[in-house]
Amino acid sequence: MLLASSVPALGGGDALLRLAVAAALGAAVGIEREIRDREAGIRTHLLVALGSALFTIVSAYGFHDFLTSGANVVRADPTRIAAQIVTGIGFLGAGAILREGLSVRGLTTAGSLWVVAAIGMAAGAGYYWPAAIGTGLTIFALWPLRVIAYRALERVRPEERRLVIELREGHSGRGVLQLIGREARRLELRDYAGRRVITAELPGVDEELIARLGELDAVAGVSWRR
Secondary structure, three states: OEEHHHOOOOOHHHHHHHHHHHHHHHHHHHHHHHHOOOOOOHHHHHHHHHHHHHHHHHHHHOOHHHHOOOOOEEOOOOOOOOHHHHHHHHHHHHHHOEEEOOEEEOHHHHHHHHHHHHHHHHHHOOOHHHHHHHHHHHHHHHOHHHHHHHHHHHHHOOOOEEEEEEEOOOOOOHHHHHHHOOOOOEEEEEEEOOEEEEEEEEOOOOHHHHHHHHOOOOEEEEEEEO
16 A cells, blocks of 8 residues: 555656666567567567566556545555456467467567567566666577577487478378388478478488389479488
8 A cells, every 4th residue: 555645656657768768678689589480570579679678667656546536545556457468468478479380480589579668667667777688688588698508409319311292283191191100200391492391300312212202293303311
């Protein structure tokens, strides 16, 4: 419970600063996603951070006039609106998750949107250093850590060969999947400029398998590399 005379207020300059910081930090994370041509880029991350900051400011300071409008004692919960951001951002993140054939994309982008919402809330609450540190760690996780993890895991990962199969127009990859589906550790089906391509990582590729794949009517070409 708060006395009407002790309800905190936020000036226009401070509000502008918080919104600007939130937008800048959100855009910084979005730049990395934009460079990697992901579903959500600079504008989406900027808007999520900015919206989260604005919701936080409104939740904490937006009802100042109402709370000081005459009652000697009022009830106030500055986290009531901001708390809904945590659950509400999940719907936006789910929209960034896409299924392409046998692969799923967008999980990392959905996570970055969720973190950007937290960054915007921190900036909206005036916690600039946590917001800045969170932004730095997020960019590190999305870019340098990805490269470091890939190089470190590549040394201990079992030897695999990547098989790339191009399908003829109007054909499905059912026959291909029947041949390699059980042995493949990872399968992706994508469209490249009108061409459907299946990419599979196998523990081993032999000439017999390549020959059997080449005999399928649906297969236009087969290549493999380590």
